Amino acid sequence: MVNRSHRGFTLIELLVVIAIIAVLIGLLLPAVQKVREAAARAQCINNLKQIGLAMHSYHGANEFFPPGFTSRSLTVNGDGLGSGWGWAAYLLPYLEQDNVFRLIDLNKDIMDPSHAAVRVMALKVFLCPSDSPPSPTCAVPTASGNVNLGFANYVGMGGTYEVTAFPDTSNGSYYRNSRTRVASITDGTSNTIFVIERDSQRAPRTTWVGAVTMSLNPPINPSYDDEGPPTLVLTNTGEAADGRVPNNSLQHVEDATSKHSTGVNTLLGDGSVRKIQNTINPVAWQSLGTRAGGEVIGDY
Numbered sequence: 570m571v572n573r574s575h576r577g578f579t580l581i582e583l584l585v586v587i588a589i590i591a592v593l594i595g596l597l598l599p600a601v602q603k604v605r606e607a608a609a610r611a612q613c614i615n616n617l618k619q620i621g622l623a624m625h626s627y628h629g630a631n632e633f634f635p636p637g638f639t640s641r642s643l644t645v646n647g648d649g650l651g652s653g654w655g656w657a658a659y660l661l662p663y664l665e666q667d668n669v670f671r672l673i674d675l676n677k678d679i680m681d682p683s684h685a686a687v688r689v690m691a692l693k694v695f696l697c698p699s700d701s702p703p704s705p706t707c708a709v710p711t712a713s714g715n716v717n718l719g720f721a722n723y724v725g726m727g728g729t730y731e732v733t734a735f736p737d738t739s740n741g742s743y744y745r746n747s748r749t750r751v752a753s754i755t756d757g758t759s760n761t762i763f764v765i766e767r768d769s770q771r772a773p774r775t776t777w778v779g780a781v782t783m784s785l786n787p788p789i790n791p792s793y794d795d796e797g798p799p800t801l802v803l804t805n806t807g808e809a810a811d812g813r814v815p816n817n818s819l820q821h822v823e824d825a826t827s828k829h830s831t832g833v834n835t836l837l838g839d840g841s842v843r844k845i846q847n848t849i850n851p852v853a854w855q856s857l858g859t860r861a862g863g864e865v866i867g868d869y
Contacts, residue, residue, distance in 0.1 A: 620664070622663070623660040637736075646735055653780045655725075691721075699829055711785070727741040729741070729805060731805060733796045765825045766829075780802055809852045832849075
């Protein structure tokens with residue numbers, strides 16, 4: 570009779586194997602995360618390039634770029650009276666989103682019952698894959714209660730000054746009822762920001778839909794006042810002294826922010842996409858926001 574003994578792993582051997590596996594995972598995980606972020610960053614850049622092509626296609630068809638948003642007002646820089654649709658809504662036919670565009674009547678207010686389905690749509694071309702919003706919609710306060718709008722990560726550049734207070738007198742390329750032409754961007758399209766990122770954590774109420782009439786954009790920092798409808802689709806740089814460069818710590822809900830490390834992806838007026846570093850000189854940052862400021866920007 571043959572006596573066979575079966576020897577299994579000892580507890581120490583098992584712990585050693587587990588430790589080795591844990592070390593390997595620890596070594597591989599950062600590399601996997603870097604690959605994922607690189608892919609997400611590339612997709613974000615591609616989204617912005619598509620938007621840039623759509624902007625210029627729109628200009629080719631209409632001889633001006635789309636408005637920052639459309640709204641009537643009784644006075645210059647006064648409260649908007651609708652319809653409110655933003656620049657992104659006007660680009661839909663040029664982004665292969667004709668089916669979505671056909672659901673919109675640009676002459677009717679965003680809040681019209683006929684727009685109940687379309688205004689909550691989240692469209693992939695307006696979403697940065699690096700961000701993880703808690704919901705495909707954002708809840709925007711209005712006088713009659715919250716309205717849900719499709720979330721987005723990209724906003725138009727309104728210039729230096731607060732787009733809430735100065736919706737009509739912006740020095741950027743996008744503002745209320747704007748009809749900016751290439752010829753009017755005298756700073757040069759390669760030196761002018763068109764569209765830039767905002768992330769869902771620091772700017773939770775960002776949408777492609779538009780500036781909902783008489784809505785609010787509440788602050789994250791309770792020491793700040795509510796922002797107005799234009800900030801749902803537009804941003805501003807602030808003056809250089811304000812230091813409102815990308816991903817700053819001031820907690821303005823309308824500022825440029827991103828989940829990408831070290832900076833934000835940015836669509837310039839010539840259709841190119843560039844990453845603007847968080848460390849950009851505030852003077853250069855302000856200059857990039859204007860369309861005809863006459864500044865000499867240099868390298869940034």
